[in-house]
Amino acid sequence: MFKISIFNLIFLLILSFNTILFSQNQKGEFRKDIFIENYKISIVNKEVDYFTGGITVSDKLTNKDVFIADNIYTTYNSDTLIDLNNDGSKELIIDLATGATMYDYNMFLIFDFKKVSEPFKVRNAELITGNNEQPKILSNVRLSPSALGAGYSYILKYENSEFVLDKDFTNSKALKDIAPVESDDLYLINEYKKEFNECSSDSDFKIYFEAKIIQQKFIGKEKNGWKFFDKYYRCKNKNVIKKELKKSVDENYLEMNNPENFIFKK
Numbered sequence: 001m002f003k004i005s006i007f008n009l010i011f012l013l014i015l016s017f018n019t020i021l022f023s024q025n026q027k028g029e030f031r032k033d034i035f036i037e038n039y040k041i042s043i044v045n046k047e048v049d050y051f052t053g054g055i056t057v058s059d060k061l062t063n064k065d066v067f068i069a070d071n072i073y074t075t076y077n078s079d080t081l082i083d084l085n086n087d088g089s090k091e092l093i094i095d096l097a098t099g100a101t102m103y104d105y106n107m108f109l110i111f112d113f114k115k116v117s118e119p120f121k122v123r124n125a126e127l128i129t130g131n132n133e134q135p136k137i138l139s140n141v142r143l144s145p146s147a148l149g150a151g152y153s154y155i156l157k158y159e160n161s162e163f164v165l166d167k168d169f170t171n172s173k174a175l176k177d178i179a180p181v182e183s184d185d186l187y188l189i190n191e192y193k194k195e196f197n198e199c200s201s202d203s204d205f206k207i208y209f210e211a212k213i214i215q216q217k218f219i220g221k222e223k224n225g226w227k228f229f230d231k232y233y234r235c236k237n238k239n240v241i242k243k244e245l246k247k248s249v250d251e252n253y254l255e256m257n258n259p260e261n262f263i264f265k266k
Contacts, residue, residue, distance in 0.1 A: 028046055028047050028048050029044065029045070029046050029047065030043075030044065030045050030046075030047050030075070030076060031043070031044050032044075032076060034079060034092070035060075036081065036092060036113065037113055038059055038060050038061050039057055039058065039059060039060065039066075039113060039116060040057070040058045040060055041055065041056075041057050041092065041094075041111070042055065042056045042057075042058070043094065044056075045073065045074065045075060045076060047075065049074075050074045051071050051073065051074055051098075052071060052074070053072060053073035053074060053075065053076065053096065054069060054070035054071060054072065055067070055068075055069050055072070055094070055109065056068050057111070057116055057117075066116055066117045067111075067116060067117050067119065069264070069266055072096075072107075072109075073096035073097060073098055073107060073109075074096075074097050074098060074099055075096070075097040076094070076096060076097075077095035077096060077097055077106065078094075078095045079092060079093065079094045079095065080092070080093045080095070080127060081093075082127070082129070082135055083135070084110075084134070084135050084157075084158035085134065085158045085159055086134055089112075089113070089114065091111060091158070092110070092111040092113070093108050093109075093110050093127060094108070094109045094110075094111075095107075095108055095125075096108075096109060098123075102142060103142045103145075104123060104124065105124060106123070106124060106125060107121055107122070107123055107125065108120075108121065108122040108125040108127075108137065109121055109264060110122070110158075110163075112158075112161065114161070115161065118263065118264070119264045120163055120262050120263055121262060121263070121264040122137050122139050122156060122262055123139060124139055124141065124142070125137050125138065125139050125140075126138040126139075126140075128155070128174050131173040131174070133172065133173060133174065134157055136155050136156060136157045136166055137155070137156045137157075137158075137163070138153055138154075138155055138156075138174070138178070139153065139154055139155075139156065140152075140153045141153070141154075143207050143210065143211055144204050144207040147192060147204040147205075147207040147208060149188045149191075150188065150207045150208050150210075150211045151211055152180075152212075152214050152215035152218065153178045153218070154166075154218045154256055155172065155174045155175055155178065155218075156262065162259040162262070163259055163262040164257075164259055165218070165256060165257055167220065169219060169220035169221075175218075175220075176219070178215065178218070178219060179215075179219050179221075180215045180216065182228065185208065185212050185228070186232070188208055189205075189208050189232065192204075192205060192208065193205075198235065199235035199236065199237075203235075205233075205235070206233075206241050206244070206245060209225075209228070209229045209233055209241075209245060210245050210248055212225050212228050212229070213225030213226060213228070213229060213245060213249050214252055214253060216228075217249060217253055218253070218256075222249075225249075229242065229245070
């Protein structure tokens with residue numbers, strides 16, 4: 001049987017990421033350096049405290065820092081070097097844990113080395129590869145503490161030096177994979193109704209329908225979301241809630257459809 005030494009294994013893992021990495025843990029502090037092209041990316045955080053993590057990118061040729069951000073994350077998760085827009089040049093994704101909340105749990109900080117001083121950020125993010133498609137990023141949005149389980153997802157792709165919504169409703173497998181399942185939505189609705197009066201003045205019941213409608217909007221089937229609302233929302237304030245949901249869904253979609261929202265701002 002083929003065997004490989006632990007030293008050769010480590011070498012191959014490092015080589016596969018096209019980086020040279022140095023990690024250490026002294027006095028509760030995590031440090032990691034990544035060397036890519038002409039840049040050194042230094043990741044540092046205190047492992048016992050929230051939001052103590054910082055990142056510095058320096059140009060090795062000029063010995064100058066081109067990007068510095070402090071206190072932006074809690075712990076380092078991983079890094080990935082990948083060509084996000086199939087132009088032959090790879091981008092660096094640094095996956096960072098942001099805190100102790102289920103509503104904002106990680107952040108992708110993404111560097112295009114053609115414009116390294118202006119990275120991108122995507123919250124609650126996952127990298128999607130395979131399916132013979134351009135690599136894409138999935139972002140999850142979770143809604144309302146009192147309505148656990150309600151949420152939606154959207155897909156981003158990197159084009160023309162910016163992150164934009166994937167709207168290829170016909171060919172994108174990534175979009176098809178985030179299509180909501182009606183039985184799952186009904187389960188959450190029925191569980192909520194067991195614990196709360198869905199039609200009371202302080203009810204968060206509409207959150208489930210907001211999540212359903214905006215998810216359908218992201219996959220190009222908003223009408224299906226409204227059909228679901230008309231069928232299953234049975235409180236007397238239905239017309240008022242429908243108007244509120246329309247405004248909220250449109251505002252949320254408009255925000256996610258703006259590439260400026262995915263540029264990292266200090």
